[in-house]
Amino acid sequence: MPHNLPPAAPAPAPALLTAPPPPAVLSAFWFGTAFHWLVLLLIAMPAGVVQFMGEGAKGTWLGVLTAVGALVALVLPPIVGAQSDRSGQRLPYLRRGLAVNLLGLGVMGGAVAGLSGAGGFAVFVLGFLLVQFGNNYATAPYSALIPQLVPPEQRGHYSGVMATLQAVGQLLAAAATFAVAALHLPPAANYLLIAAVLTVPALITLRGVAGADQAGQAAAGAAQARALSLRELFAYQPFFWVFWTRVLFALGQYSVQPFLNYYNRDVLRQANPDQSTSVMLAAIIIASIFSALLGGRLSDRLGRKPVIYLAGGLMALAAVLLILNGSYTLALGIAALFGLGFGAFTSVDWALGSDAMPSKSSFARDMGIWHVAFVAPQFVSLPMGTLLDTLNRGGGTGGYTAVFGLAAVFFVAGLLLVRRVPERVHPHTA
Template identity: 70%
Template structure:
């Protein structure tokens, strides 16, 4: 297909991926710690799974629609940075609305104000990350994308680690919920400013995004590397979102932990420590041996961990399995972005195509609503059947992704050398 523009400015990988660090901190603390607790505050224990699933799914609709639209507009204008700035501002405004609702309001009236804030967060974050997602394929040569993707995966893992540490400290000190929202805002804004200041302004010249024809949606999905990367990313995300939103409830209902926030934070810390160990290594290895072998090992590890959590006899054993899952997740994350970047067919539509690929990340969040309802139904039958169902489904999704990633053409990550 097309090659990387030789005029693309070189950017330090740590600066380029700094904003991903901030978004990782943002989403871990918000989605996995604050939102589950806030939902219980608004709706009570009996319907917590259903309402959390609905809230996650509503946000996913925004994340599903916006990235391809904003990405296409960014490609047409040849600009990236103004979109990131505007999206960041809306995201911060949404966090303020959520903080207000969680701190001062209760009941269903407060819940709907909270939902409004969450929609603003989703709008702003996706408005910013759609053009931001185009920067690695636009600025990084194919032979270096594994390293850059590894740095991105490592920074995301460290951001998640700090998010879990922050949640633990806030819970330990019994600090007001407002403190957590302020931390999220700061940890999102500062890394974003590092990226905005560090990426050369020349990235916004229209010629930077040119190179090759813009494919129609039908042509894009007819291009085999993109098709299979998209399908397998959907499967891995389905596995992730079958379990991730309900970890806090799992700690209480299955592992019998009294402090839901603290026990979940420790489990997340274990996952993240494992992912940090494997993230940078996985990206570098994939530049040498290819992306798929790393995916095979990583996906299998995640599936095994999801299944073994069902029979974990104690909280310490569950923590050991969390580390094991993290090793797989870190390796997968480090390679995933490189695999997606390799599959982009045209330099003239990087932001749009990465926005469409981003749908594979967020569309599976829609499964949180039926998964939450399934969780509540299964647990009502007794024996924590709900957790058996959702964790078992997660393992099946991970294994399906491992099997189908074989269909990604071997030459996808070396296409630049073949044109």
């Protein structure tokens, strides 16, 4: 049973920079990463799966790819995070991971352009694995920078800025993919866009937080000696409940997100599902921008949980309304409703997770494990994709009713569980 105090003595706090870097600088890489994953998972990958595997098995194969990518994201962040804690370095991991990420995008783009010959789908999958490896290698240590550099009383604001930048990155992604489709550019153009928009913000962050490695190295030896074991980490009550709350919200998200493109095609009967999905995503993102920054600031004043209650309720309601809806115009309004909830949730998500870290000696490893709560639920896309294909056989749309209904159940379960999360828990300082 989890408990309130960590069972092992945590390390003394590592030296911080004189002041944390501006929130937009610290979170710039998340802007590029948000653009990256939206275009890749919601536009480029679904189109690539149809190109290589055809219409009849698109849901199953998209689920397989998502699950395989999630396996990399499940295993790698805690391992790389632990290495980062021992060395006291964050930024070299970001640089190396970015390079591998870009290589993977080039391989995927070459496959859809026909440069790989008969083995196109195998090369496409290889490129996706490189993307997953590189991105997770970079983001695991990078995730430690908010709890390492930002005081607890400012984390809601920083988390809100991060969520806002992610939303703006996603909005730019939706606009860019709409333009690619409207201009009838080749599919490989999406991969070039992703690479460009990922690289520039990464350089801004690398330059803006250059002192983070100097601060972290001062406590690297102590971090190696005092890191909690995994059993002790999950025995710590705040971390335990935050972890499983995030799992449930992520299960809801990944029961809907990968299949929006197909929902536009099969349920809403859109002639150009790529463009229609881009507009729907824009509605989600614009609404989330309005709620993200406000939610983070409110959480610093009122607490994290009231914002989460509102956010989860809106997302559950939107999932149910998608089941009942058959109009594209109404779907845009439902998408905006979901966006209001999603923006508020993401604005508080990182602050809540940072508050629940048990020890300043192992921020990168523990944030990597916490990140597992977000990526492990991507495995749900495999059974959900199979369920979708099975119930939609014969031209029906019952698969969407089942999948989106389960998403609403996950969101409601997350709301019930978040009540167990203690408020205002900050890492111990010995």
